[in-house]
Amino acid sequence: MPLVIFVDDSETALASTRMVTNSMPIEVKQYTEAQVALAEIQAGMTPDLIITDLNMPVMNGLEFLEALRKVPSTSRTPCLMLTTETKAELKEKGKALGLTGWIVKPFNPAQLKQAITRVLRLT
Template sequence: MATVLAVDDSPSIRQMIKIVLGPAGHTVIEAEDGAQGLAKAKAEAINLVITDLNMPVMNGIEMIKQLRTVPSCAGVPILFLSTESDETIKQQAKSAGATGWITKPFKPEQLLAVVAKLIRA
């Protein structure tokens, strides 16, 4: 299955992603902020990134912009997972290179379905 990088400053959200994706056969690597996520994405072969927007050190949009300049991450799908549902922010995320968007709180089956679709794509 896939290696998924979960980038969120909330330990409970990272744990939820692990609880949902682990039993489906995915390996979940965790990062607490965008800078840590960027470093882990450069260091490990990943198939998907799930990131929050509002985080310390580096926010999700900035991390996406930088990830898209890393050759090994250029084609990796990035799923934005945020409490934000503002169209302007969604557009900023899309412009930065985000592939999809899920609003928190998320339903486990919704996350599984989107992850399965993005990994197959």
């Protein structure tokens, strides 16, 4: 079963993503701090998809993505940004770091489900 991790400092956002993914054939892990998720990945966790918020304390989503790309096991792992931000320059930075896609909050549950399904090639 594919492992999808969500990183967001908002418990409300994590609860929303949990509701969307409950019926999907995936394993989900959620983190409120990017540095904790990064430490687990550096210790050997290998997610199939990473979905992260942009604006978080300590380590933001772009910093997290940059750090992920330095870990051999996640250098090419698909990553989606789930954020309220819509600025073109932020999207460009994400793209330069190998970001797979950008979903704007508040998100449409069907859109998130479709993005996960497409990236993981679920049927």
